[in-house]
Amino acid sequence: MTTVIATERSVQGSSASRRLRRAGRVPAVVYGVGTQAASIELDHNSIYHALRKEEFHSSILDLDVAGKVEKVLLRAVQWHPYKQQVLHVDFQRVNEKQSIHVKVPLHFINADVSPAVKLGNAIINHVLNELDINVLPADLPQFIEVDLSALEVGQSIHLSELKLPKGVTLPNHGNEEDPAVVTALAPLVSAEDEAEGAAE
Numbered sequence: 001m002t003t004v005i006a007t008e009r010s011v012q013g014s015s016a017s018r019r020l021r022r023a024g025r026v027p028a029v030v031y032g033v034g035t036q037a038a039s040i041e042l043d044h045n046s047i048y049h050a051l052r053k054e055e056f057h058s059s060i061l062d063l064d065v066a067g068k069v070e071k072v073l074l075r076a077v078q079w080h081p082y083k084q085q086v087l088h089v090d091f092q093r094v095n096e097k098q099s100i101h102v103k104v105p106l107h108f109i110n111a112d113v114s115p116a117v118k119l120g121n122a123i124i125n126h127v128l129n130e131l132d133i134n135v136l137p138a139d140l141p142q143f144i145e146v147d148l149s150a151l152e153v154g155q156s157i158h159l160s161e162l163k164l165p166k167g168v169t170l171p172n173h174g175n176e177e178d179p180a181v182v183t184a185l186a187p188l189v190s191a192e193d194e195a196e197g198a199a200e
Helices: 014-022 044-051 054-058 191-199
Strands: 003-008 025-032 035-043 061-065 068-079 086-093 100-109 123-126 130-135 144-147 156-158 180-185
Touching: 003 044, 014 025, 025 044, 035 044, 035 061, 044 054, 044 086, 054 100, 100 123
Parallel strands: 003 061, 025 086, 100 144
Antiparallel strands: 003 035, 025 035, 061 068, 068 086, 100 130, 123 180, 156 180
């Protein structure tokens, strides 16, 4: 479990936030679970490095505010348009007994041994890179694996074919009932290659 250390933020407003950022701090807010939203601040370097880790975005975090620890999810991050600077962070409190709606990354495995790549030189096209799921906090997976070992050229793996971890269910995915997650596209054949093939 990752712990995020924070302190309470008493002053608010854009000028106060600018002063915080100049001092190497990041304004943040934590909300949800029937309690009032709380304004907090974080150390910039700590949160910057934490945000570089994929699992930080899809894990239940321990938020320690002046010694009081709450279970939270990272919900939003605002970055500076061109500097490597975190401007604001939103956390949401979680209730261990209530299902949460989150996005988790997809990890594609065994592409190199799939017939599509090994025999067909196919181009693997990741249609989705993350998945919306519903899950209890205790069952939240850091990622979901998509096994490509049986994928053939021209085939797709659809949402219904994924092996979901325990406790994970999928919300309605828009108009498409069973969207493709990954497809194996036949390699493009150039006119030169076609001409060579015909000559042979």
